[in-house]
Amino acid sequence: MNTVKEQMAEVINDQPLDASYEEIMRELAFQRMINRGMEDSREQRTLSNEEIERRIQSWQQ
Structure with missing residues (x-):
C-alpha cells in the first residue's frame, strides 16, 4: 500500500x-x-437507505 x-x-x-x-x-x-468512505464501508460504519430516509423525515417534523 502506498504511503499518504x-x-x-x-x-x-x-x-x-x-x-x-x-x-x-x-x-x-x-x-x-x-x-x-471506503474505510467506513469496510468497517461497516454505514447506514441503510431506509435509516437515512427515517432520519430525514424526522427533521421535517
Whole structure:
C-alpha cells in the first residue's frame, strides 16, 4: 500500500500543468473523502437507505 505522501503525490501529478492551487486542494480533499468512505464501508460504519430516509423525515417534523 502506498504511503499518504505517495497517494497525495499521485493525485497532484494527475492534475493538468495549469491546475490552480484551489483545484489541486479540491482534488486532494475529494480523494480523502473517498478513502474515508471506503474505510467506513469496510468497517461497516454505514447506514441503510431506509435509516437515512427515517432520519430525514424526522427533521421535517
